[in-house]
Amino acid sequence: MWIRRCVVEKTRRETQVSMTSTYSEEATASGRPLPAAAGAPTRFQPEIQGLRALAVLVVLLYHFWPERLTGGYVGVDVFFVISGYLITAHLFKEAVKTGGVRLGQFWGRRIRRLLPLSLLVLLLTAISAVFILPSTAWQATLRQIIASTLYVQNWILAADAVEYSKADERATAVQHFWTLSVEEQFYILWPVLLALTLLFLGLRQRRSGAPGLGHRQIRATFLWVVGLLGAGSLAFSIYYTAAAPAQAYFVTPTRIWEFTLGAVAALVLGSRQFTGRGGNVLGWIGFLMILGAAIFYTDATPFPGWTALLPTLGTVLVLACGGREPGTGIYWWLSLRPATAIGDWSYAIYLWHWPVVVFSPYISESARFWYVKVLLILGIIGLSALSTRFFETPIRRAKILLPTWRTMAAAGAGMVLVIVSGSVAVSAMQTNSADSALSEDHPCYGYRALANPEECGSPFEGDLGLWPSPAVVTQQYQEEAFPGCQADEDTPGVQECWLGAEESEAQGTVAVFGDSHATMWLPALDEIAQEQNKQLLVLTRSACTPRGGEVGGDSSECLRSNVEAIDELTTDQNVDTVVIAASQMHGEFGGPSSDLGLDAERYDLDDSALAMYEPIVRLLEAEKEVVVFGETPRMSNDEQSEETLPECVALNEGDLSACNERLEDTQVGDRWLTRSAEVFAEEENYHFVPTEDLVCREDTCYAVLGGAITYSDNSHLARTFVRSTIPELTSRMEPALAANS
Template identity: 85%
Template sequence: MTSIPSTTATPSGRPLPAQVKTPAHFQPEIQGLRALAVLVVLLYHFWPDRLTGGYVGVDVFFVISGYLITAHLFKEAVKTGGVRLGQFWARRIRRLLPLSLLVLLLTAISAVLILPSTAWQATLRQIIASTLYVQNWVLAADAVEYSKADERATAVQHFWTLSVEEQFYVLWPVLLALTLMFLAFRQRRSGAPALGHAQIRVAFLWVVGLLGAFSLIFSIYYTAAAPAQAYFVTPTRIWEFTLGAIAALVLGSRQFTGKWGNVLGWVGFLMILGSAIMYTDATPFPGWTALVPTLGTVLVLSCGGREPVTGIHWWLSLRPATAIGDWSYAIYLWHWPVVIFSPYISEAARFWYVKVLLILGIIALSALSTRFFETPIRRAKILLPTWRTMVAAGAGMALVIVSGIAAVSTMQTSSEDSTITADHPCYGYRALANIGECGDAFAGELGLWPSPAVVAEQYQEGAFPGCQADNEDPAVQECWLGAEESDADGTIAVFGDSHATMWLPALDEIAQEQDKQLLVLTRSACTPRGGEVGDDSSECLQANAEIMEQVSEDESVHTVVVAASQMHGEFGGPSRDLGLDESDYDLDDSALAMYEPIVTWLEAEKEVVVFGESPRMSNDEDSEETLPECVALNEDDPSACNETREDTQVGDRWLTRSAEVFEDAENYHFVPTEDLVCLEDTCYATIGGAITYSDNSHLAEDFVRSMIPEISDRMEPALSAQG
């Protein structure tokens, strides 16, 4: 295995023979490696179930960036003794911002024309974050927010990788410049001669090595501790850039060739391709598993042969590969909006041959935008002064943000033309309860209020922010609503998951009317149940056990409301014998565990109010469409979003079935909920101008408020029994 300087390429794109030792200015195989990276990302996004690990292409890009940028900065440091930060950033801006801002601007305009109104605000929010290059941190924050866990990807979500790169481009030269300043100061203090080539290399390697080691350790730890956030945050990715940086500093312009060098190059190629094929969304990433594609990238950068057919660098230097590499940045920018928008434009977008045509179109658009937009602006002499580049960048970013805000505001104003409000006597459930006076509750003649976009946003914000504990929060979290403590006569407790939280707008009003405090003890994704509690029990089960005991012993709590989703996981049985006839009611362990709190509080002589599970709309496993989104796409005919009652009954519905089990219990009260949304065999997307759901299973806040008199009537036996 021999080490030689990297070669240049002929005008045709074919590499020069390996034995020609020319100075390194351009490595054509890097463009081929970029082509591989962008193609696996492209195929992954179009066929996520086929190339399940195609996301590793992003990591290949990170290594390449670290390699090229560090090589450039090192060369400048050796030549000038420092790093000219302004010039460096200006070059990066001229290279990256023009096309990215163009894509963001056109995406902002296209989003309000193509996407349903429910997606406009989320898209605008992420367009602003992408323009400011903080998109990765926004996604990391959203990844742990329960209400946004199922939020659909926006058309600019892929900009998170560019945000990570830009943050690296800010951090890296500053860190190296400070290193050079420190070393130069120390040299002057000691009277030693100016820094030499070898000293700078060693210093940079120490900085790179330490930063990369800390980042890798943190990445492994954080990927295990908080995988959703770890995927996006910059500290878990820095080490990938440093791998490329180390390769650039150690190798310089040399590469390992010969038989074994070529073998190692092919091994690196297979490491990238193998991880793209073998990895899945379940692979812990970017912890230690990211070492496979990133080390593979280092091998391809540093090792390979240029012999025709057998040489890995020969293949990567062929004109088709280098052309795709030249357009790879544009391909990456354009492809994701196409993936997001195309299904809204035509249902045919799901067919493989249409996807192939879309990919060809993306490549053609990328070639044109690179040739006629990106390259001319990057080379424009008017932008060569650093200050002009900075001013132009600021103006462009401001244009994108202002245009996005204006587009969304204009379209939202034109779409909000409803003549009905929450105070209307025939609004929401009131129209269903008074069909004789209100006429057809489902005709939608008075329009919709609030708009689908507002309904979707209300779900994410919540009527009472902070009143629901996260699933993994330790201990019991209390939230107090209803009447003021000084005026209250007793307490109503609310126990359950997010499907209990959704009733709070009504329960809060009812508690105030009854001069009761409302104690909220809800937890996201935590089915209200009992069970054996041990040291390894989940936070959910431990909190539930504590709540059962706390409510039982609290004499001020006269009434307990229990509500939950009809969809839940499997879990063990109760912690004790409940005295229920399991065979008569066909009860399994999950049912008995869910009935343990009910039995416990009945024994404690509490009034127990059990809400039946609400219907679940749009339960098609292949669809990510929420009910507000469906209504936004079918505002002229919301009935297209209705469901049959049978299709909305998709879980065990043990709470609904509890009405039969506890039929004879004096202080048990069941509140049916299906008939609040469904009439005969149909469950409705809109009733009385109100959208019924904020997603597919949680009732919308304003629709719940319209039910307050009805819910109060159904709870009256329990409330009057409080004495």
């Protein structure tokens, strides 16, 4: 579906609903001009509202047509610079007037400006989600609603961006609140730093008998603090964007320097702007820098880092330079009423637009058509105008909230209301959708229905109902059955995990070697090992195909750990059986570390195949029983489909056959493990365990068997379904297990 943008590294900015809510009451169209103070903007600047309009429209178009305006995410950077400009100007004027920063009053104003509408959007989104979205999305949405309410959403997304189990998770309807989280964290950090610095300098002045801090001293202090903070943040942003791009996009330290650019502009320029012909040219250059980044940047652009300098410096140029000549002056264009009106509503437009983007395809398939998108955009603008006029503005101006303590109390109550309402809505709907008439103990549950058609009848259409629910099945993949038993892709060394029988009672060891598709079988292999009175040694690693190869200085941790694990398995006398399993989707590998003695021409084996066969060859040479699981079918592999199988089931409970797949469509990779059955057919200690027929019959692979949803995403079998295959897997592994009894 066209709305989704993931948080994993490879698509790190496609889910990045990237624009901030920055909008200062000191710069609204209805606001009064600020009192004069040297070194800070002293008048209303309507062009800033036009600049906001540019940023919000860039983001809006990016989210509705992500393949057309590929760099529209730079709208967030424009807003961060504006935020730093306006907020620093305000804090500087206050410091000149009072000698310090009144934190309570500052935060109170921010809360009255930002929280009412954001909490309203979160509340309505939480309630709407349980009626519009499939049950598989409820928990993720609730989790992010809570994070958004507490303004830590960006850190949640940063953590999810590198978590393998979250790789295919859809963008939630509140994912765009990450920008508000960054902004609010800046609003806490920046004034506190300034207040502490001014307090320290003021105390030092009094102790020395010198007069209080003057205007120039305060400005110099601000510039030193903002300069050091910005330089450190920019350096970290460049480093971290290269080292961990998925996380770097969201975390606050990589973004602070963008605020400080605006802060420096406010402190250095004050109320001055460069006008005239030269200034106007520079303003247009800044405008084109922003637009150029929006047009030419893509998901492959390392961001934020140094590439964010283009739109942010462009924003500074527009803030500092321009002309008001009709027709040619950039400030004239940015100050036109349509532009300033969009700017006035920009905060509301940002808040409302992303839930509409996420919800609309679930409401109607017509949402993908351009003319429907245009109507949705117009509706968003209309809704934003109304909510700004009749909700946000009255609350911001309400006299009853003017005391800071009342503002804080109202904010706390509103946050509690959103969290409790969202939790209750999700809990109530999950309770209503639960089906308790079925369990794993049912004789026709899961694979057992497929294995016993005479006793169970047709197992395919879910006649028994569904258990567990699609939402629970989705959680099975995201919450590990055996925490700590699968190493992360880049974790150094071999990570061991022991399951199965107790060491003191065990007679031999079965090892599991592979990627997450080997981990997927642990619920069954653990019980099989216990039944066979064997320990189960787990050596699995996410996104790491089991293979051998030559280790060099630039080798990945995956290859290094694989080679180390192979050495360990071949030499460990207690390991008698090794189970190998992997996804049918993998990258290209170099060849094996040595000649395997296989007939590559006869079996049409390339380097990747030989690398994957190296562990098999070495384990057979070490006289281990080698059990190779065939690759499982990959459901919904259409590149345009982002729907997981549990989600499909949740949306089609009345016709579960809509989620079935043709077998040939699920065979998408080289499937070297399945093809190994032919290559090693003559090897006595080699045992192949087919897996396709556990979920497929003839030409069809099924989404539901015997009331059990077969997959927890689109390629990993659901934990409950895997357990239903235990008797069958035991039978298929029997030759290998019996050899070491």
